Amino acid sequence: MGVLKQVAEYLYIRKRDPNEKPSQWMKYMHGINRLSIILFLIALVIIAVKLFLRK
Numbered sequence: 001m002g003v004l005k006q007v008a009e010y011l012y013i014r015k016r017d018p019n020e021k022p023s024q025w026m027k028y029m030h031g032i033n034r035l036s037i038i039l040f041l042i043a044l045v046i047i048a049v050k051l052f053l054r055k
Helices: 002-010 024-054
Strands: none
């Protein structure tokens, strides 16, 4: 369940632990991960739409 927890935190569905000290590099990493997850989900939606419109 740790992976789902991280994804929820990246997409702002779940709040992060307030006691955790975030470093600047960790903020950059989370931002890049959030962007890649969002782009991946958009790509999946586009592929699904193309598959449904083709048939």
